[in-house]
Amino acid sequence: MHLSTSAIVLSLRSHGEHGAIARLLTPEAGMQAGYVRGGRSRRLKPVLIPGNIVQAEYRARTEEQLAQLSVELIASRAPLFSEALPAAAIDWAAALSATALPEGQPYPRLYDALDGLLAAIEAAPSAKGWAAALVRYELLVLAELGFGLDLTECAATGRRDGLVFVSPKSGRAVSGEGAGEYRDRLLPLPAFLTGGEADWDGIFDGLRLTGHFLSRDVLIDRQSEALAARDRLIDRLKRVVC
Secondary structure, three states: OEEEEEEEEEEEEEEOOOEEEEEEEEOOOEEEEEEEOOOOOOOOOOOOOOOOEEEEEEEOOOOOOOEEEEEEEEEOOHHHHHOHHHHHHHHHHHHHHHHHOOEOOOOHHHHHHHHHHHHHHHHOOOOOOOHHHHHHHHHHHHHHOOOOOEOOOOOOOOOOOOEEEEOOOOOEEEEHHHHHHHHHHOEEOOHHHHOOOOOHHHHHHHHHHHHHHHHHHHOOOOHHHHHHHHHHHHHHHHHHHO
8 A cells, every 4th residue: 555645734642662553635536545654742732733834645555554644834834723712623624633533535525625714714714714614524524424514505494594492302403383392302403504693602502513513413422532632723713702
């Protein structure tokens, strides 16, 4: 096995005395893990920061063997980690991707979306320019893994207008008219996910919506560590807004 590609760093875990296992998201080969000799060294540790873009070289004798991985830095997002909010956003986006995605499955749409999200965080560390994109990235993760929400029409009436809720069971949109006596049991559907403008109330509703389905369907047995990163991000967003 030999793979040479650009990639986004997702996670780094110590392995042995000086090495590390890195998980990277590639454009065509999906998430790939590899052993980086000296991965915790002073030279390589800044290269293997989540969110960085690297040139990766994987080599293994068989497909089943953990590949040896060498990396060269293409673009660093290390300066963003000096600010709490963008650091928390990158931590969560990378942790979600590293935890949820199976290895070796191609997800080109997720690669492009994550690359775009990270670029938005870099361009607008204040969060106003990327918070809605984060919600959309979480929705895309759900969709790519087979748990996509249907926000196109009302589950009760079939209408495509007036969609303001989502069923927490089916993941289908519900209109105000179709909600009836069940409206208190439904999740709010923010307007920016159906063509409206994003505001902070809508963004927090969006995070509540995606959080429900991520924790229920995707991060079931792996949720504590990954969702802790999400909780830190939401707490910091609330401090900024409130």
